[in-house]
Amino acid sequence: MLINFDNAATTYPKPPEVKAAVIRAVDRYGGNAGRGGHELAMRTSEAVFSAREAAAEFFGAETENVVFTLNCTHALNMAIQGIMNGGGHLIISHLEHNSAARPAAKLALEKKITLSIAEIYDDDDETTESFRSLIRPDTKAIVCTLASNVTGQILPYKRIAELCREYGICFIADGAQACGILDVKLSDGINILCTAGHKGLYGVTGTGLLISDGKYKLEPIIQGGTGSASSSMKQPDFLPDSHESGTLNIIGAASVKAGIDFVRRMGTDRIFRHEDKICRRFINELRNDRNVMIYRNNGCRYVPIVSFNIKDIPPEKAAQLLAEHGFCLRAGYHCAALAHAQLCTENGTIRFAPSVFSREADAVRLANTIKNIYSAEKSKKNY
Numbered sequence: 176m177l178i179n180f181d182n183a184a185t186t187y188p189k190p191p192e193v194k195a196a197v198i199r200a201v202d203r204y205g206g207n208a209g210r211g212g213h214e215l216a217m218r219t220s221e222a223v224f225s226a227r228e229a230a231a232e233f234f235g236a237e238t239e240n241v242v243f244t245l246n247c248t249h250a251l252n253m254a255i256q257g258i259m260n261g262g263g264h265l266i267i268s269h270l271e272h273n274s275a276a277r278p279a280a281k282l283a284l285e286k287k288i289t290l291s292i293a294e295i296y297d298d299d300d301e302t303t304e305s306f307r308s309l310i311r312p313d314t315k316a317i318v319c320t321l322a323s324n325v326t327g328q329i330l331p332y333k334r335i336a337e338l339c340r341e342y343g344i345c346f347i348a349d350g351a352q353a354c355g356i357l358d359v360k361l362s363d364g365i366n367i368l369c370t371a372g373h374k375g376l377y378g379v380t381g382t383g384l385l386i387s388d389g390k391y392k393l394e395p396i397i398q399g400g401t402g403s404a405s406s407s408m409k410q411p412d413f414l415p416d417s418h419e420s421g422t423l424n425i426i427g428a429a430s431v432k433a434g435i436d437f438v439r440r441m442g443t444d445r446i447f448r449h450e451d452k453i454c455r456r457f458i459n460e461l462r463n464d465r466n467v468m469i470y471r472n473n474g475c476r477y478v479p480i481v482s483f484n485i486k487d488i489p490p491e492k493a494a495q496l497l498a499e500h501g502f503c504l505r506a507g508y509h510c511a512a513l514a515h516a517q518l519c520t521e522n523g524t525i526r527f528a529p530s531v532f533s534r535e536a537d538a539v540r541l542a543n544t545i546k547n548i549y550s551a552e553k554s555k556k557n558y
Contacts, residue, residue, distance in 0.1 A: 183528035196433035209402030226432035250369035257393035263315035321353035327480030336364025377434030450479030460542030
C-alpha cells in the first residue's frame with residue numbers, strides 16, 4: 176500500500192465529494208461556459224459561476240475578481256508580468272518558488288525591470304525590515320510566498336502587506352502552501368493572491384486561482400476568445416474575462432468548488448492542527464537521531480511541511496529507498512533554487528508533507544524506516 180507524504184506537491188487522496196463532483200461535471204457540464212444560450216452552455220456557465228462564488232467567499236473577494244488558471248505557476252506569471260508590464264522595480268524573497276523567481280529573473284535579465292531579493296530571517300522584525308530596506312521610489316510590487324514550499328516557514332505576510340500599503344506597492348502573494356491550511360483572506364492586505372487548486376484546496380491537477388482585490392490593473396499575457404466583446408479585436412479589459420482566454424477547465428473548476436466546500440466544512444484550523452500534529456510526531460521520532468538533519472528553527476512558525484536529510488545518503492537515493500517501502504516523498508530542490516542556496520543544501524532535501532487524510536501511525540512507521548535505511552546503508556559500506 177502506498178502512503179503519500181508528498182502532499183505539498185498535490186494532495187492525494189482527494190475527498191469523496193471531489194471525486195463525485197468530477198463525475199458529475201463529466202456527465203452534466205458538457206457545454207462551453209459563457210459561449211451559447213442553449214441548455215448545455217447555460218448549465219455549464221452556472222457551474223463555473225458557482226465555483227467562482229465559492230472561491231470568492233472563501234478568500235473574501237468579489238466574485239468577478241476570481242480568475243481560474245492552470246495552476247499557481249500560471250497565476251503567478253499572470254500577476255508578475257501583468258503588474259510589471261512597462262517596467263519598474265520588483266522585490267521577491269529568497270524563499271520563492273521558481274514559479275515566481277523565474278519570471279521575475281527573466282524580466283530582469285531582459286532589462287525590462289530591476290529586481291531585488293529580500294533575505295528571510297527567523298525573526299519577523301528582521302524579515303520585514305529586509306523588505307523595507309529594498310523599497311525604492313520605482314518599486315511596483317513585492318512578491319512573497321506565504322509559506323515556503325521547502326521548509327514550510329511561514330513568512331510575516333500580514334506585516335509585509337502593511338509595508339506595501341504604506342508605500343503604495345502591489346502585494347502579490349503565493350498561497351500554494353498556505354491556502355486551505357491557513358485562514359488566508361484578501362483582507363490580510365493581499366492585492367493579488369495566486370494559489371493552486373490541487374494542493375490544500377483538494378481539487379484535481381490542472382487547477383489554480385488568481386484572485387484580485389481590484390486595486391491594481393493587470394495587463395493580460397494571453398489574448399483570445401473570452402465569450403465576451405467578441406466583435407472587437409481588443410481583449411476585454413475587465414475581470415475575469417480579460418484573463419480567461421479560451422475554454423476553461425470546467426471539470427477542474429467543479430472539483431475546486433467541491434474541495435473548497437470540503438475545507439470549509441473541516442475548517443482550516445482543524446486541518447492545520449491535524450497535519451501539524453503528524454509533523455511534530457515525525458520530528459519527535461527523529462529528534463535524537465544524529466543521522467537525520469531536520470531543517471527547522473525554534474524561532475519560526477511553519478505550515479505542515481518538514482524538510483530533512485539522512486546522513487551520507489543523497490536525498491534522491493533516500494527517497495527511492497523509502498519508495499521501495501511504500502512511502503511517497505519528494506526529494507531534490509523542490510523547484511526552489513533560492514531557498515536551497517540559503518539552506519546550503521547542495522543536493523536538496525527530502526520533503527515530508529502530510530494531508531488531512533494522513534495518519535500519525537504512518538509517520539511513526541516512516542521514521543522507523545528512515546532509521547533502518549540508514550543502518551542498512553551503513554552496513555553495506557562497512558562490508
